[in-house]
Amino acid sequence: MRAGFFPAAAEPGILARRKSREGPSDRTMTQPSAASRAMIERLISFDTTSRDSNLALIDFVRDHLARHGIASETVPSEDGCKANLFATIGPTDRAGVVLSGHTDVVPVDGQPWDSDPFRPVERDGRLYGRGTCDMKSFVAVCLALVPEMVAANPRLPIHLAFSYDEEVGCRGVRRLIDLLVRRGFRAQACIVGEPTGMRVVVGHKGKKSWKCVVHGHEAHSSLTHLGANAVEAAAEVVTRLKAMARRFRAEGPFDPMFEPPYTSVHTGTIHGGTALNIVPLRCEFDFEFRHLPGDDPDALFAEIKDFAEREVLPEMRAVRPDAGFDWQELSWIPGLNTREDDEVVAFAKTLTGANAVSKVAFGTEAGLFQMAGIPTIVCGPGSIEQAHKPNEFIALDQVAQCEAMLRRMIRRVSAVPA
Numbered sequence: 001m002r003a004g005f006f007p008a009a010a011e012p013g014i015l016a017r018r019k020s021r022e023g024p025s026d027r028t029m030t031q032p033s034a035a036s037r038a039m040i041e042r043l044i045s046f047d048t049t050s051r052d053s054n055l056a057l058i059d060f061v062r063d064h065l066a067r068h069g070i071a072s073e074t075v076p077s078e079d080g081c082k083a084n085l086f087a088t089i090g091p092t093d094r095a096g097v098v099l100s101g102h103t104d105v106v107p108v109d110g111q112p113w114d115s116d117p118f119r120p121v122e123r124d125g126r127l128y129g130r131g132t133c134d135m136k137s138f139v140a141v142c143l144a145l146v147p148e149m150v151a152a153n154p155r156l157p158i159h160l161a162f163s164y165d166e167e168v169g170c171r172g173v174r175r176l177i178d179l180l181v182r183r184g185f186r187a188q189a190c191i192v193g194e195p196t197g198m199r200v201v202v203g204h205k206g207k208k209s210w211k212c213v214v215h216g217h218e219a220h221s222s223l224t225h226l227g228a229n230a231v232e233a234a235a236e237v238v239t240r241l242k243a244m245a246r247r248f249r250a251e252g253p254f255d256p257m258f259e260p261p262y263t264s265v266h267t268g269t270i271h272g273g274t275a276l277n278i279v280p281l282r283c284e285f286d287f288e289f290r291h292l293p294g295d296d297p298d299a300l301f302a303e304i305k306d307f308a309e310r311e312v313l314p315e316m317r318a319v320r321p322d323a324g325f326d327w328q329e330l331s332w333i334p335g336l337n338t339r340e341d342d343e344v345v346a347f348a349k350t351l352t353g354a355n356a357v358s359k360v361a362f363g364t365e366a367g368l369f370q371m372a373g374i375p376t377i378v379c380g381p382g383s384i385e386q387a388h389k390p391n392e393f394i395a396l397d398q399v400a401q402c403e404a405m406l407r408r409m410i411r412r413v414s415a416v417p418a
């Protein structure tokens with residue numbers, strides 16, 4: 001990609017209508033093309049579990065693009081073991097459309113699969129394999145359509161943005177987005193192809209999580225007054241988190257387009273103490289807020305931290321002046337909050353034929369693109385119900401719908417505006 005995107009004097013919009021009528025290939029098909037199908041199988045065959053490198057897959061993608069005359073830029077992780085890939089088809093002096101997907105998958109460890117997760121098999125119109133749904137099928141369809149994108153000679157650029165480490169807190173794409181922001185990159189639309197059943201998703205919750213380590217003071221359990229019980233202190237804070245959860249559930253704020261329609265709070269792990277006859281020295285627990293896009297997770301965190309320090313800490317400190325709480329932020333994914341009257345929504349509706357929009361509870365990279373000033377929606381094949389599970393699958397019909405949507409997108413950005 002060339003540095004710097006400069007708006008053309010009369011830049012065509014993504015909503016500019018094309019002159020000719022949509023062709024017969026526009027009808028919703030139930031079977032994807034052989035090229036998409038083969039590309040899905042190829043991508044699944046790379047074990048890109050987040051803890052491992054994705055470079056073999058990235059090399060494959062780079063070679064594939066190079067064969068069609070498209071240069072790729074890779075944005076590596078700090079340790080160089082993984083990389084994002086960014087490529088542009090079409091002009092680089094105007095704002096176009098970003099197609100975004102992550103290349104990593106969740107582990108298959110301990111999951112009872114009926115077939116090899118990295119060798120896709122078809123049964124009953126579904127393709128089974130790790131990442132079929134979340135979300136290599138979308139990435140594969142983008143790649144399979146590259147020859148059509150090139151042949152269309154688009155008037156607006158189509159950007160491919162493929163990331164690593166999405167499944168472990170959307171870590172990878174941040175480096176790519178930072179780079180694009182530094183260059184002044186602009187786009188009219190970003191489609192994040194996470195599985196939405198091809199529905200146009202305009203919002204998702206944000207998520208922010210923390211680890212809390214409680215440092216108490218050990219004593220014989222017959223002498224509790226000489227100890228500072230880290231497990232009990234943790235329990236008081238966890239109980240307060242639960243009280244916050246009940247408050248949001250009862251009092252809101254609410255957004256009925258989310259399930260559940262309020263900010264949820266959850267403590268996921270807790271470990272502490274060594275033996276019943278020892279007042280525990282240490283306890284740690286992890287908790288998260290999955291918040292409505294309008295809620296501020298830092299304000300929620302401040303509330304729990306303030307409670308711990310005002311209500312729980314003084315009693316511990318009376319016994320042990322260095323007792324206390326350590327808080328460590330584990331992950332943060334901003335929510336997505338795209339206005340329903342935004343152009344990107346109208347654009348996505350024309351591509352999918354949808355009239356309605358929805359919101360989802362799971363987090364994606366979309367909020368990060370939005371924060372970078374790029375109008376963003378989520379729309380991709382498959383159901384989140386199948387994601388992360390054993391026997392994950394994609395319905396081939398969904399892949400065909402995705403293909404049809406992207407073909408309409410190619411025509412939209414290629415046609416001469418009327």
Ligand SMILES: [Zn+2]
Nearest residue numbers: 102134135194
């Ligand atoms: Zn995903």
